[in-house]
Amino acid sequence: LTERRMWFPEGDNWYDVATGHLYEGGSTHVLKYTIDENPYFVKAGAVIPMASEKIGSLQEVSNEYTLFVAPGLGKSSARLYEDDGDTQSYETDFAVTEIEKASDASSLCLIVAPRKGKYEGMSKTRKIKVKLECVYAPVSVKINGREIPYSRHASAVEGGNVWGYSGVDLSAEIYVPEMSAAKKIVVECR
DSSP states (O other): OEEEEEEEOTTSOEEETTTTEEEOTTEEEEEEEOTTOOOOEEETTOEEEEEOTTOOSTTOOOSEEEEEEOSOOEEEEEEEEEOOSSSSGGGTSEEEEEEEEEEOSSOEEEEEOOOEEEOTTOOSEEEEEEEEOSOOOOSOEEETTEEOOBOTTGGGSTTOOEEEEETTTTEEEEEOOOEETTSOEEEEEO
């Protein structure tokens, strides 16, 4: 193990993605990591849009995204920016998607707004996986008001519209089926 002295800025709590620990803002800690652990921290409750695991470079285009939701109560928002990944027209030809999250001790609501803007080669659809870190297994999960089923092997279900849970790392994964990027998506968990 190697030691690192870390200071966490005041005003927010901070989630250690490597260990799953939550640190209070305004505090300093001496933390220990193995050579295999990559310590990085995100604001508690933050939503981080991520490319699909299938993407190997910034030039590859995909309509699949993961929305990583760090543990933490309250409201937060994020903006997903997209362009063709290949030309210099990124300042004029692009699209954005606004994402809002609100959560309390017993529920979470994630709203993915319709995409705005356009660029050459833009997919008309999107496929989203929502990953909730350090949570208990949900009692129910809804997508656009309709309850979806639990599947022990959710990642292998063709077409999505299911959710799964890992007791090993206390994470829930919600697989939103591929749908129009012009449509609002509301994911609710209890």
